[in-house]
Amino acid sequence: MKLAVATVAILVALAAPASAHALDEYLQAVLIGVEKDHVSVSMRLVPGVAVLPDVLRGMDRNRDGKVSASERQDYPRLLLSDLHLSLNGEPLPLQLISADIPHPEQLQDGLGQMRIELRADFPSGTGQRRLVLRNRHQSQIAAYLVNSLAVDDPDIRLLAQQRNPDQSFYQLDYMQAAGAAGALKADWSGFGRMFRLGMHHIAEGSDHLLFLLTLLLPAPLLARQSRWNGIAGISGSLLRIVGVVTAFTLGHSATLALAGLGMLHVPGNPVEVLIAVSILFSAAHALYPIVPGREAGIAGFFGLIHGLAFANLLDQLSLGRWERVTGLLGFNLGIEVVQLVVIAAILPSLLLLSRTRAYGWLRIGGALFAAIAALGWIAERLLALETPVDRVVGAVAAQAPFLAGSLFLISMIWWGLARGAYPSPTNGIRKAEDSLDR
Amino acid sequence: MKKAVATTIRLASLFGLVCLTAIGANAQTSSVRMTRAANAFLETLDAGQRQSVTFAIDDEQQRKRWSNLPVRSVPRAGLSLGALNTTQRAAAMALVSAALSAKGLQKVNEIMEGDEVLKTGAASRGNPAMFGKDFYYISILGTPSESSPWILQFGGHHLALNITVAGDKGTLTPSLTAAQPGLYTFNGKQVRPLAGESDKAAALFNSLDAQQRSQAILGSRVADLVLGPGEDGRTIQPEGLKASAMTERQRAQLLDVITEWAGIIHDDAAAARMAEVRAGLAETWFAWSGPASATPGTNIASYYRIQGPNLVIEYAPQGNDPTMHIHAMYRDPTNDYGRKYTAK
Numbered sequence: 001m002k003l004a005v006a007t008v009a010i011l012v013a014l015a016a017p018a019s020a021h022a023l024d025e026y027l028q029a030v031l032i033g034v035e036k037d038h039v040s041v042s043m044r045l046v047p048g049v050a051v052l053p054d055v056l057r058g059m060d061r062n063r064d065g066k067v068s069a070s071e072r073q074d075y076p077r078l079l080l081s082d083l084h085l086s087l088n089g090e091p092l093p094l095q096l097i098s099a100d101i102p103h104p105e106q107l108q109d110g111l112g113q114m115r116i117e118l119r120a121d122f123p124s125g126t127g128q129r130r131l132v133l134r135n136r137h138q139s140q141i142a143a144y145l146v147n148s149l150a151v152d153d154p155d156i157r158l159l160a161q162q163r164n165p166d167q168s169f170y171q172l173d174y175m176q177a178a179g180a181a182g183a184l185k186a187d188w189s190g191f192g193r194m195f196r197l198g199m200h201h202i203a204e205g206s207d208h209l210l211f212l213l214t215l216l217l218p219a220p221l222l223a224r225q226s227r228w229n230g231i232a233g234i235s236g237s238l239l240r241i242v243g244v245v246t247a248f249t250l251g252h253s254a255t256l257a258l259a260g261l262g263m264l265h266v267p268g269n270p271v272e273v274l275i276a277v278s279i280l281f282s283a284a285h286a287l288y289p290i291v292p293g294r295e296a297g298i299a300g301f302f303g304l305i306h307g308l309a310f311a312n313l314l315d316q317l318s319l320g321r322w323e324r325v326t327g328l329l330g331f332n333l334g335i336e337v338v339q340l341v342v343i344a345a346i347l348p349s350l351l352l353l354s355r356t357r358a359y360g361w362l363r364i365g366g367a368l369f370a371a372i373a374a375l376g377w378i379a380e381r382l383l384a385l386e387t388p389v390d391r392v393v394g395a396v397a398a399q400a401p402f403l404a405g406s407l408f409l410i411s412m413i414w415w416g417l418a419r420g421a422y423p424s425p426t427n428g429i430r431k432a433e434d435s436l437d438r
Numbered sequence: 439m440k441k442a443v444a445t446t447i448r449l450a451s452l453f454g455l456v457c458l459t460a461i462g463a464n465a466q467t468s469s470v471r472m473t474r475a476a477n478a479f480l481e482t483l484d485a486g487q488r489q490s491v492t493f494a495i496d497d498e499q500q501r502k503r504w505s506n507l508p509v510r511s512v513p514r515a516g517l518s519l520g521a522l523n524t525t526q527r528a529a530a531m532a533l534v535s536a537a538l539s540a541k542g543l544q545k546v547n548e549i550m551e552g553d554e555v556l557k558t559g560a561a562s563r564g565n566p567a568m569f570g571k572d573f574y575y576i577s578i579l580g581t582p583s584e585s586s587p588w589i590l591q592f593g594g595h596h597l598a599l600n601i602t603v604a605g606d607k608g609t610l611t612p613s614l615t616a617a618q619p620g621l622y623t624f625n626g627k628q629v630r631p632l633a634g635e636s637d638k639a640a641a642l643f644n645s646l647d648a649q650q651r652s653q654a655i656l657g658s659r660v661a662d663l664v665l666g667p668g669e670d671g672r673t674i675q676p677e678g679l680k681a682s683a684m685t686e687r688q689r690a691q692l693l694d695v696i697t698e699w700a701g702i703i704h705d706d707a708a709a710a711r712m713a714e715v716r717a718g719l720a721e722t723w724f725a726w727s728g729p730a731s732a733t734p735g736t737n738i739a740s741y742y743r744i745q746g747p748n749l750v751i752e753y754a755p756q757g758n759d760p761t762m763h764i765h766a767m768y769r770d771p772t773n774d775y776g777r778k779y780t781a782k
Contacts, residue, residue: 165658
């Protein structure tokens with residue numbers, strides 16, 4: 001086997017100054033075509049002359065030094081196992097439609113191009129969608145390229161493409177409309193659409209909501225001696241919560257407006273990573289008071305970053321001047337409305353439960369959940385690793401109304417019992433009159 | 439007095455008419471010249487050669503028979519320059535030169551000369567002959583005519599020109615230009631076949647402010663042409679900085695970069711093409727991946743793409759020394775092989 005590979009290597013080296021391909025790379029170029037109910041993935045694979053032995057070795061499953069016809073036929077399936085495609089966090093199985101794998105000799109001569117056509121079906125539906133493709137095939141020698149074909153279907157609007165530096169991770173956000181959607185018009189119907197888009201985006205943007213909720217966890221508490229062990233009064237808590245939400249809103253509205261109007265642009269992937277970092281920070285702060293009393297400032301600061309993520313979505317919508325303004329307004333209002341609904345659903349539970357001993361469970365449990373999710377997202381967005389975070393968080397988010405309702409019931413019951421059976425939690429602990437204690 | 443005025447007017451109109459005719463005649467000249475050169479070339483060939491060099495205008499396989507790869511890897515059809523005698527070769531190059539502008543012809547000659555340099559390098563390593571000017575092929579699709587469309591193909595390693603002529607219209611999409619070595623010495627002078635493509639784009643990129651730059655930059659490494667050989671008829675989603683977000687001066691620079699490709703074809707078609715490009719400039723995107731600049735006198739190592747409603751240009755450095763090996767692609771997805779004129 002080694003002799004055969006060595007021979008091939010020598011032959012290959014002799015045959016080539018081969019200007020043909022980058023010598024020491026295995027080019028894997030993907031073109032993605034998005035349709036209403038499926039996505040087509042077209043791959044062009046070009047092994048550079050110097051790495052051809054490695055590619056052939058990868059195809060030679062039975063290690064007999066030769067690539068047989070059946071091994072050539074099986075290669076696309078090998079490749080498939082190194083690809084991972086998902087839609088809104090759900091894995092999409094890829095089917096092999098066709099493959100053109102030349103004979104190894106032709107690969108040597110520099111006619112070294114393999115073509116593989118794949119397809120993944122999914123249920124048609126409307127709304128915002130996120131397609132993610134990960135490729136780890138022959139990652140040591142690979143040069144990955146991923147692009148989306150322009151879409152003919154007027155009901156599909158591609159929004160944003162994001163990649164990591166070596167393109168082993170590719171993310172496409174797009175909007176699937178119901179039908180006869182057409183371009184966003186410069187009138188208030190565009191506003192309505194953008195309002196719904198905003199609502200959709202944050203409702204499905206579990207990372208944004210997770211940040212906000214995690215930051216609210218310690219809001220009804222007081223910090224003393226680097227630990228959370230006091231409770232602020234109702235007005236104090238409310239003030240702090242309102243402060244956090246307002247600061248977050250102001251922050252993300254500011255950068256959303258600036259970026260949306262084209263005055264500011266930050267590349268997508270770093271923003272997504274920073275959002276995960278903001279959640280991690282929030283979680284850490286919920287465990288130990290890092291910046292007690294300054295939650296509003298933190299919310300405002302990180303709000304600036306979250307706003308950039310919202311804006312990245314709008315970036316590629318090619319809106320005209322007027323459409324931009326009404327669109328931004330609608331989009332932001334959509335976000336705020338959903339935010340308010342979420343806060344309103346959680347607020348009573350937070351206030352009630354914080355007056356009981358059970359709050360520690362919620363705070364620590366919630367913070368740990370957020371921290372793990374954040375670490376997972378960082379791994380995904382920075383290192384292109386695969387994690388089940390999206391799926392898990394998505395599953396939890398799907399149960400959100402139920403969870404919020406249950407939480408409220410539990411907090412009512414617990415608080416009611418606590419008030420009756422135990423001394424008030426505020427007894428014996430200095431009651432804070434204002435949230436500006438620290 | 440009245441008579442004098444009348445006569446003056448008559449003379450002036452006659453003069454004007456003569457001028458217009460002259461201009462009109464000149465405007466036709468490029469395609470007329472090309473057609474004449476094509477027929478002159480065909481006349482130097484014997485029947486068998488003529489057979490091998492001509493194809494039907496809708497011969498899809500022949501249309502696509504081009505690549506950046508050497509002819510040994512992707513065999514071309516038609517006649518190679520090496521298979522022609524001196525007269526035939528001169529006639530072939532006269533045809534090519536009639537199809538191109540002066541700068542276009544210079545670029546093509548520099549690319550082929552670069553292949554000669556490659557040949558010298560390869561020969562010293564005992565490699566079989568596959569580089570050099572002899573291995574450039576010419577072919578004609580359709581019948582050369584001043585009115586009906588026909589296509590001239592010329593290319594080989596690192597060159598593929600597909601020039602459609604249709605009366606006074608013409609296009610050179612899709613065409614591939616490439617350079618390896620990207621820099622060489624010829625007659626004591628430093629030659630960079632794609633100098634304009636490299637320098638002008640770098641100047642444009644460096645004139646962008648931080649905001650614009652952050653939009654133009656693709657955050658990933660682009661290892662090769664996205665729409666290279668074999669990707670006819672495909673359009674990708676545009677990315678980067680829109681020309682509408684550039685200053686007037688930057689837009690002028692962008693047009694200047696585009697001229698490096700659009701200006702390869704003869705001047706009349708080039709002028710019409712640039713008018714078309716200018717019309718769609720607001721919807722044209724400029725994207726960049728890699729270092730911001732190069733040492734003066736050398737090529738950039740960065741990938742860039744210019745994409746508009748009827749334009750896709752890619753500049754893709756390759757390999758271990760990307761400044762010395764560049765593949766570039768020029769497309770108009772709405773007009774592959776003059777589809778708009780041939781309606782096929």
